[in-house]
Amino acid sequence: MTSSDTGQSTSGVDGYRELPFSIMRVNERYEFDIYIRIKDDHRLFAASGALFTEDHGKLLKDGNTKLYVRDDDWSKVEDYKSRYLSSILTDPKVSAHEKADVAFSTSMKSIRDVFESTESRTVKHVEKNAEEMVRLILREDEVMDNLIWINSHDHYTYQHSVRVGIYATALSIKLFGSKLTKKEMVDLSAGYFLHDIGMAQVPLKILDKQTPLSPTEWGIIRMHPMWGYDRLLETGHLTPEAAAIVLSHHERDNGSGYPFAREGEGIPVYAKICAIADMFESLTAIRPYRQQKDPFQALKLMQDEMSDEFDPELFKAFVMLLGPRSEA
Numbered sequence: 001m002t003s004s005d006t007g008q009s010t011s012g013v014d015g016y017r018e019l020p021f022s023i024m025r026v027n028e029r030y031e032f033d034i035y036i037r038i039k040d041d042h043r044l045f046a047a048s049g050a051l052f053t054e055d056h057g058k059l060l061k062d063g064n065t066k067l068y069v070r071d072d073d074w075s076k077v078e079d080y081k082s083r084y085l086s087s088i089l090t091d092p093k094v095s096a097h098e099k100a101d102v103a104f105s106t107s108m109k110s111i112r113d114v115f116e117s118t119e120s121r122t123v124k125h126v127e128k129n130a131e132e133m134v135r136l137i138l139r140e141d142e143v144m145d146n147l148i149w150i151n152s153h154d155h156y157t158y159q160h161s162v163r164v165g166i167y168a169t170a171l172s173i174k175l176f177g178s179k180l181t182k183k184e185m186v187d188l189s190a191g192y193f194l195h196d197i198g199m200a201q202v203p204l205k206i207l208d209k210q211t212p213l214s215p216t217e218w219g220i221i222r223m224h225p226m227w228g229y230d231r232l233l234e235t236g237h238l239t240p241e242a243a244a245i246v247l248s249h250h251e252r253d254n255g256s257g258y259p260f261a262r263e264g265e266g267i268p269v270y271a272k273i274c275a276i277a278d279m280f281e282s283l284t285a286i287r288p289y290r291q292q293k294d295p296f297q298a299l300k301l302m303q304d305e306m307s308d309e310f311d312p313e314l315f316k317a318f319v320m321l322l323g324p325r326s327e328a
């Protein structure tokens with residue numbers, strides 16, 4: 001897989017990263033210098049603040065010319081990508097189906113980024129098995145509206161929610177696909193996609209904080225399962241299973257979780273699945289100021305250091321599903 005497929009590349013040895021052409025819009029001003037490569041040299045193509053014109057776009061239509069940004073400007077590119085996705089999601093001219101497709105494809109792309117260094121059949125397996133279900137769930141107005149609401153508060157929680165939704169849905173299909181009806185699976189999946197909806201009530205100054213949180217701030221974060229549960233109960237659309245996911249996704253098998261420090265059998269199975277997907281996503285997510293782990297490192301860390309926190313059978317199934325060396 002090339003970096004242009006994924007739209008995300010690792011830090012270039014020469015100090016530049018490839019900029020995916022698919023996110024560029026003409027008649028837009030960008031806050032970063034854009035370069036093209038001629039032989040081994042990077043030449044300025046469009047300066048920061050200048051209009052990226054139709055002519056710029058035409059020059060790139062041949063598909064052979066690639067765009068580059070300096071490493072130290074990459075955070076500006078990430079900011080732009082977030083705004084671009086947000087503007088599509090909130091645009092009233094874009095249909096609900098198109099929004100669902102954009103939400104799905106951008107999330108799958110970022111999941112592919114995470115798996116870039118591993119064997120891609122893992123991602124293909126997820127796509128093959130969960131794609132139809134995930135598209136269905138994202139086309140539910142209730143789910144998409146709530147995700148857009150999360151996005152308007154905090155883009156990272158939105159990205160995290162969709163990716164956890166995809167992982168947990170894929171594992172649930174693998175484990176329970178033959179027992180649940182399509183309607184039951186869609187209802188369940190809604191719980192996964194909206195598991196962190198309560199985070200939209202956590203003040204941004206806490207979510208964005210780069211320094212360690214105080215005990216009071218942790219206390220506020222730990223309210224999010226209850227806040228999410230209350231919000232979804234008010235709307236009355238979630239099934240009891242989905243509501244249990246929202247409420248119990250931070251409970252841990254060994255009783256170290258919250259809000260109720262439930263243990264083992266006391267935690268609903270779907271919440272346990274969400275907990276595994278949630279931890280895996282948090283460890284592998286690409287975030288500013290934090291080094292993400294590759295899938296193998298993340299699963300190894302969960303196995304070595306958190307094994308009593310997760311249901312062993314469910315964790316094993318998750319490794320079989322996503323593990324970089326699995327035969328899934």
Ligand SMILES: [Fe+2]
Binds near residue numbers: 195196249
């Ligand atoms: Fe959470």
Ligand SMILES: [Fe+2]
Binds near residue numbers: 195
């Ligand atoms: Fe989460």
